Amino acid sequence: MTNHDSSPTRLRRAPVVQIYDVRDTMVILAPDGEVRELSGLSAELARAVLQCCLTPCTRAQIVTRLELLTGGPIEEQELGVIDQLLAVLVAAKVLVPTSEQPAPAPSRPRTRLVLCLSGAIACSLAPGLIQRLLERGFEVRVVATEAALRFVQPEALEALVHFPVLSSLWPEDSGLPVPHINLAQWADAVLVWPATATTISRLATGYHSTLVSAIALCTRAPVVLVPSMNADMYSEPAVARNLQQLAADGMHVVHPGSGTELAHAPDTRLATLGPTPPHAVVVALLETALRIERARRADGQPATPRDADEWDRLFRTHQDHELGWHRDALDADMLAVLERAASPGTSVLDIGTGLGVAAIAAARLGCRVVATDIADTALLRARDRAGDSTGDTGIVWLRDDIADTRLYGTFDLLIDRGCLHLLSPEQLQPYAKAVARLTAPGGALLVKTHALSEGRSRGTTPWDRGMIEDLLGAAFTLETDEGSTLPGPAVTTAARLFVLRRRDPA
Ligand SMILES: Cc1cc2nc3c(=O)[nH]c(=O)nc-3n(C[C@H](O)[C@H](O)[C@H](O)COP(=O)(O)O)c2cc1C
Structure with a gap:
C-alpha cells in the first residue's frame, strides 16, 4: 500500500449538497453559483470520495479507502488527480472540514407547544413549520379547526409529531380528559398559526366554540398569534380592532410579512x-x-414549584442560569465536607439532585452515587451534564421523592443541598424517617438550607440549629452548624450548613 502523507484535516460530506448526475456526468453547483461538470472517471472517483466522506476522513484515510475499493495501490500520479478532485469538492462546499461542521445542538429542556391551526391557506405549509419546531427542541401537539383540515391532511402532521391531530372539543372516549383543558394545562406555550380573521375574532370576543379558540383562551401559558390573510382582510377595521384587543389581553401578536396574493x-x-x-x-x-x-x-426568579409536575415544568422551561439556586460547581464548604467524608467506594445519596452538581462532585471522588429528584427532566439534564449517556460515571439517576421514598438499603453519606427547606410541614416527619433509615450507622447527613435571616421571601422555610435538632435529633447527632451561603447564578443567599452523624440504632 502506498505511503500517503497524513494531513490532519478531516473532511466530511456537507449535509446539503447541490449535485445531480446525468449520463456519465456529475454537475456540481457551488453556493456562489459556479457550476462544475465532472465526467467519466472523474465523476466516478467523485462519487467514491463522497461515499468515503459520509464519515469524517483525512486525505490519507480517503486514499486508503479508495485503495480498498479499487483493490490495488494508488500510484503517485493518481494522487495528484485525487488532490485536484478534493480541491474542487472543498471549493464547492460539497466536502467540509469537520471543524466547520455545526456543533450538535445542546440538549435543552423541551418546551411543550400546542400548535393551533386555523383555516388559512398557510396551513398547507404546516409540515415545514412543525419540522422546524421539532428541530428547535419543541415537543409539539397539533390541534386544528375544521377549516384548517381542508388545507392540510392530519395524517401528514401526525406522522411528524406522532400524536393525533385533535379538532373536536369532545374527547374521543368519555373516559378521557376533555382536550381543551388537558392541552391548555399541558402547554408551556401556544402558537396560533396561521390565525384566520375568523379565529382572531373568536379569540377577541371570548368565543370558545372551537378547540383552537378554547385552548388559546383558557391556557395560562404564553400565546403567540400569527395572523395570516390577504391584505384587504388584514386592513379591515374589525380585524385591526380584534388584533389590538388580543395584544391588550396579553397575546403576542406577530406582524405579517409580504407575499403574493x-x-x-x-x-x-x-x-x-x-x-x-x-x-x-x-x-x-x-x-x-x-x-x-x-x-x-x-421577575428574574422562577416561583417555587409546589409539586413534581411543577418542578418538571420548571426544569423544562428554564435554562441553567435561570434557576436561582443553581451553580455549576458544588459550594466550596460542601465540597470540603464531601472530600473529608468520602473516599473511593463511599456510597453517597444526593437528595434532590437538580442538575446533578453534588452527585457529579461525589462521583469524581470515586464514590458510588445514587442521585434522586422528583423531576424527570432534572434527572435527564443532570445525566447529560455528567456526560453520562452510557452510564459510565457510575451515578444511578432515580426519580424519587424523599418524603415518600421508595429507596432501600443504606448510604455512608447523604447530601441535601436545598431540598429540606422546600418541604411542606406534612413532609417533614416522612423526610426525617427516610434520612434516618437511609443513613448507615456512623454515616453522615449533610444538609444546607436557607438561614433565618432570609425569612420566607424566597419561597422556602429557613432552618436553624434548634429546628434541625428537633426534627433529626432522635436519630442523628448534630456535629457542626455553620453559617454559609447558597450561591446562585445571580444572587447569593444566606444559608446554614449542618453536618449530622447517624447514631447507632439502639
Ligand atoms: C382557498 C381559501 C383560502 C383561505 N385563506 C384564508 C387566509 O389565508 N386567511 C384567512 O383569514 N381566511 C382564509 N380563508 C377563509 C377561512 O377559511 C374562513 O374564514 C374559515 O371560516 C376560517 O375558519 P377557522 O378560523 O375556524 O379556521 C380562506 C378560504 C378559502 C376557501
Whole structure:
C-alpha cells in the first residue's frame, strides 16, 4: 500500500449538497453559483470520495479507502488527480472540514407547544413549520379547526409529531380528559398559526366554540398569534380592532410579512402585506416571546414549584442560569465536607439532585452515587451534564421523592443541598424517617438550607440549629452548624450548613 502523507484535516460530506448526475456526468453547483461538470472517471472517483466522506476522513484515510475499493495501490500520479478532485469538492462546499461542521445542538429542556391551526391557506405549509419546531427542541401537539383540515391532511402532521391531530372539543372516549383543558394545562406555550380573521375574532370576543379558540383562551401559558390573510382582510377595521384587543389581553401578536396574493390567478399575483412570515421568523419570534414572558412572569426568579409536575415544568422551561439556586460547581464548604467524608467506594445519596452538581462532585471522588429528584427532566439534564449517556460515571439517576421514598438499603453519606427547606410541614416527619433509615450507622447527613435571616421571601422555610435538632435529633447527632451561603447564578443567599452523624440504632 502506498505511503500517503497524513494531513490532519478531516473532511466530511456537507449535509446539503447541490449535485445531480446525468449520463456519465456529475454537475456540481457551488453556493456562489459556479457550476462544475465532472465526467467519466472523474465523476466516478467523485462519487467514491463522497461515499468515503459520509464519515469524517483525512486525505490519507480517503486514499486508503479508495485503495480498498479499487483493490490495488494508488500510484503517485493518481494522487495528484485525487488532490485536484478534493480541491474542487472543498471549493464547492460539497466536502467540509469537520471543524466547520455545526456543533450538535445542546440538549435543552423541551418546551411543550400546542400548535393551533386555523383555516388559512398557510396551513398547507404546516409540515415545514412543525419540522422546524421539532428541530428547535419543541415537543409539539397539533390541534386544528375544521377549516384548517381542508388545507392540510392530519395524517401528514401526525406522522411528524406522532400524536393525533385533535379538532373536536369532545374527547374521543368519555373516559378521557376533555382536550381543551388537558392541552391548555399541558402547554408551556401556544402558537396560533396561521390565525384566520375568523379565529382572531373568536379569540377577541371570548368565543370558545372551537378547540383552537378554547385552548388559546383558557391556557395560562404564553400565546403567540400569527395572523395570516390577504391584505384587504388584514386592513379591515374589525380585524385591526380584534388584533389590538388580543395584544391588550396579553397575546403576542406577530406582524405579517409580504407575499403574493393567492386569491388572484397565478400570473396576475401582486405583492401584498398579510401572509405569515417564513418559518424561521415565526420560530424566532416564538422563542423571543417565551424568553421575555418567562423573565416577566418570574421577575428574574422562577416561583417555587409546589409539586413534581411543577418542578418538571420548571426544569423544562428554564435554562441553567435561570434557576436561582443553581451553580455549576458544588459550594466550596460542601465540597470540603464531601472530600473529608468520602473516599473511593463511599456510597453517597444526593437528595434532590437538580442538575446533578453534588452527585457529579461525589462521583469524581470515586464514590458510588445514587442521585434522586422528583423531576424527570432534572434527572435527564443532570445525566447529560455528567456526560453520562452510557452510564459510565457510575451515578444511578432515580426519580424519587424523599418524603415518600421508595429507596432501600443504606448510604455512608447523604447530601441535601436545598431540598429540606422546600418541604411542606406534612413532609417533614416522612423526610426525617427516610434520612434516618437511609443513613448507615456512623454515616453522615449533610444538609444546607436557607438561614433565618432570609425569612420566607424566597419561597422556602429557613432552618436553624434548634429546628434541625428537633426534627433529626432522635436519630442523628448534630456535629457542626455553620453559617454559609447558597450561591446562585445571580444572587447569593444566606444559608446554614449542618453536618449530622447517624447514631447507632439502639
Ligand atoms: C382557498 C381559501 C383560502 C383561505 N385563506 C384564508 C387566509 O389565508 N386567511 C384567512 O383569514 N381566511 C382564509 N380563508 C377563509 C377561512 O377559511 C374562513 O374564514 C374559515 O371560516 C376560517 O375558519 P377557522 O378560523 O375556524 O379556521 C380562506 C378560504 C378559502 C376557501
